[in-house]
Amino acid sequence: MNILILKLLLGGIFHKKLRLILSILGIIIGVSALFVMNTFGEAAKIKTLQEIETFGPEILIVVSGQARVRAGRALQAEQTTTLKLEDAQALRKLSAIRFISPLYTGSAIIRYHGRNLSTVVQGVNEDYLKIRKFSLYSGRNLLKEEIMGFKKVVILGHKVKRELFGDEVADGKVIHVNKLPFTVVGVLSPVGVDASNQDQDDQILIPISTAMSALFNVDYLSAIYLSVASPTLVPLVEKQVDEILLRRHKISPKDRDFNLIKAEDILKFKTEASTLFSSLVQSISILCLLVGSLGVTAIMLLSVNERRKEIGLRLALGAEKKMILKQFLIESVCISFLGGLIGFLLGFLAILIFLPLLKYPLVLPLKTILVSTGLTVLFGLLSGIYPAYKASKIDPAILLKGL
Amino acid sequence: MNNILLQLQDLHKTFQIGKISYHILKGVNLTVEKGEFLAVMGPSGGGKSTLLNILGLLDKPSAGLYLFEGKEVSSLIMRDLAKIRNEKIGFIFQAFHLIPWATAEENVLLPLLYRGKIERDDVERAKVLLERLGLGKHVNFKPSELSGGQQQRVAIARALINNPTLLLADEPTGNLDSQSSKEVMDILEELNKEGLTIIMVTHDPEIAKRAGKVKILRDGVFVD
Ligand SMILES: Nc1ncnc2c1ncn2[C@@H]1O[C@H](COP(=O)(O)OP(=O)(O)OP(=O)(O)O)[C@@H](O)[C@H]1O
Numbered sequence: 245m246n247i248l249i250l251k252l253l254l255g256g257i258f259h260k261k262l263r264l265i266l267s268i269l270g271i272i273i274g275v276s277a278l279f280v281m282n283t284f285g286e287a288a289k290i291k292t293l294q295e296i297e298t299f300g301p302e303i304l305i306v307v308s309g310q311a312r313v314r315a316g317r318a319l320q321a322e323q324t325t326t327l328k329l330e331d332a333q334a335l336r337k338l339s340a341i342r343f344i345s346p347l348y349t350g351s352a353i354i355r356y357h358g359r360n361l362s363t364v365v366q367g368v369n370e371d372y373l374k375i376r377k378f379s380l381y382s383g384r385n386l387l388k389e390e391i392m393g394f395k396k397v398v399i400l401g402h403k404v405k406r407e408l409f410g411d412e413v414a415d416g417k418v419i420h421v422n423k424l425p426f427t428v429v430g431v432l433s434p435v436g437v438d439a440s441n442q443d444q445d446d447q448i449l450i451p452i453s454t455a456m457s458a459l460f461n462v463d464y465l466s467a468i469y470l471s472v473a474s475p476t477l478v479p480l481v482e483k484q485v486d487e488i489l490l491r492r493h494k495i496s497p498k499d500r501d502f503n504l505i506k507a508e509d510i511l512k513f514k515t516e517a518s519t520l521f522s523s524l525v526q527s528i529s530i531l532c533l534l535v536g537s538l539g540v541t542a543i544m545l546l547s548v549n550e551r552r553k554e555i556g557l558r559l560a561l562g563a564e565k566k567m568i569l570k571q572f573l574i575e576s577v578c579i580s581f582l583g584g585l586i587g588f589l590l591g592f593l594a595i596l597i598f599l600p601l602l603k604y605p606l607v608l609p610l611k612t613i614l615v616s617t618g619l620t621v622l623f624g625l626l627s628g629i630y631p632a633y634k635a636s637k638i639d640p641a642i643l644l645k646g647l
Numbered sequence: 648m649n650n651i652l653l654q655l656q657d658l659h660k661t662f663q664i665g666k667i668s669y670h671i672l673k674g675v676n677l678t679v680e681k682g683e684f685l686a687v688m689g690p691s692g693g694g695k696s697t698l699l700n701i702l703g704l705l706d707k708p709s710a711g712l713y714l715f716e717g718k719e720v721s722s723l724i725m726r727d728l729a730k731i732r733n734e735k736i737g738f739i740f741q742a743f744h745l746i747p748w749a750t751a752e753e754n755v756l757l758p759l760l761y762r763g764k765i766e767r768d769d770v771e772r773a774k775v776l777l778e779r780l781g782l783g784k785h786v787n788f789k790p791s792e793l794s795g796g797q798q799q800r801v802a803i804a805r806a807l808i809n810n811p812t813l814l815l816a817d818e819p820t821g822n823l824d825s826q827s828s829k830e831v832m833d834i835l836e837e838l839n840k841e842g843l844t845i846i847m848v849t850h851d852p853e854i855a856k857r858a859g860k861v862k863i864l865r866d867g868v869f870v871d
């Protein structure tokens with residue numbers, strides 16, 4: 245019989261359905277925004293962590309030029325030509341360094357059997373794969389002799405291989421990079437977009453020697469990748485590298501023509517950016533909720549006014565004012581909660597669709613769900629106070645005034 | 648003495664609107680015995696509804712005594728008044744005042760909501776009451792699906808669900824055609840014969856004739 249009591253108490257909520265939906269629209273929007281944004285924030289954080297994982301906390305990059313990290317991306321403010329292969333050789337002497345690879349980045353048109361595409365060319369040495377922890381899908385790594393011997397050999401990124409060769413075996417085939425013939429020696433396993441927002445599957449790796457001479461004809465590097473024996477040694481190595489390069493370039497720290505980037509910097513920047521973003525979004529969502537609950541208040545006031553006869557009747561039939569107050573408070577909490585529920589379901593639907601689409605990991609932030617539930621109940625209660633008070637002040641004597 | 652249900656002694660009611668006060672009831676004296684069927688008539692604005700509101704504990708008198716079952720009630724606290732309304736007094740209104748979103752049966756059960764619980768028994772009782780009032784087939788109808796006479800009969804069933812000692816009716820036939828009016832009056836008469844005390848306000852002399860006693864309220868006092 246409890247259902248009957250519930251219906252007699254709260255049946256009025258569903259009497260005017262269109263109005264009900266209008267009154268909870270704000271809550272729906274607020275809650276779904278709150279939910280979606282928090283989920284996205286959470287997913288982005290996890291994704292960044294995963295990216296950093298492949299990047300590795302023991303990696304240090306020397307980037308040529310006045311590079312800065314902005315929005316999680318290493319930006320070069322100006323191209324400088326001062327970072328040389330000899331710098332890399334000098335750094336190799338540091339004892340804490342395990343692997344080191346010079347890097348020259350350019351772009352080129354590559355061609356195989358009439359199929360053309362433009363991609364990123366990375367001139368590296370045999371250590372690069374180990375530093376980046378890239379694994380091979382097929383074939384082998386570049387050999388030290390090939391680096392020394394200016395050989396025209398190439399490792400293809402996974403996407404490049406797919407686009408040029410499809411299912412065909414690529415190893416041993418000859419492709420043309422800016423019209424020069426290169427022999428494919430290996431193919432990388434899929435990596436995806438890394439912490440620097442570069443698609444690591446859309447690139448090819450060739451010996452640094454070949455890149456600097458035959459292909460691009462330059463005498464400087466874009467960067468040097470270092471992998472330190474242990475992450476705890478990174479700060480020390482960072483200092484040593486800085487000193488060595490400043491001395492070799494004969495410049496003072498304020499004229500530094502290179503920049504040292506470590507995984508930690510990127511992580512810090514990304515989380516900072518996402519915290520700022522999510523707190524902004526959170527305030528907007530809460531504002532939305534607030535406006536939404538004002539909507540509930542307005543509709544509840546209208547409803548109380550319209551249902552004065554019903555309220556008077558309930559009083560005449562033996563309701564205390566306290567019960568009327570309670571009834572309308574419960575009504576507005578229920579209405580808000582309903583809005584919250586719909587908002588949550590919509591938000592859930594949205595993340596089910598969009599997270600996989602954006603290649604974000606699917607997460608369900610329990611904390612957000614609890615917080616937004618709590619907030620809607622709270623706002624529902626707040627928005628109901630005034631209407632409920634109004635309802636409890638209605639004089640049952642109105643029942644006997646004609647119609 | 649034991650047979651008296653309620654008594655009004657020199658009852659006054661004044662409404663204050665802004666600075667002006669309207670003296671509506673000017674010393675009403677009334678004794679209603681158990682089992683009585685009293686019709687109250689009088690000119691519009693004479694204070695009949697005001698009196699009924701006070702009798703039904705929906706309003707408080709400005710001065711005077713109101714004894715219900717021998718107890719002074721106008722000084723009781725809200726909660727006790729609500730309890731008496733719920734358990735002892737049934738109301739019928741000119742405009743029925745049924746809840747539009749509830750079925751006939753649910754409307755009848757509404758007073759039980761404020762008694763705390765609704766048992767299977769009660770639902771059964773509501774059905775029997777509706778059946779008795781000729782609405783056996785309309786238990787699950789919404790008010791908008793019922794005629795005026797049928798709606799008023801649902802309202803009567805609602806007034807009876809808690810077995811009240813007093814039934815207050817303000818122009819119960821005011822919104823009904825003559826056939827429905829007759830049906831409603833037949834029911835009231837039957838209920839009165841079973842011992843229910845009824846006080847009814849009406850404008851219609853024909854309707855008033857059905858009551859055992861008629862009193863005229865004019866200018867805030869009963870005149871004979
Ligand atoms: N809450 C109130 N505030 C101020 N004046 C009121 C209030 N209730 C009733 N009155 C006044 O008291 C007078 C009597 O009203 P009441 O409704 O009791 O008359 P009535 O005899 O029932 O009339 P009718 O036959 O038209 O229903 C009217 O002049 C009305 O304006």
Ligand SMILES: [Mg+2]
Pocket residue numbers: 644645646695696697817
């Ligand atoms: Mg009246």
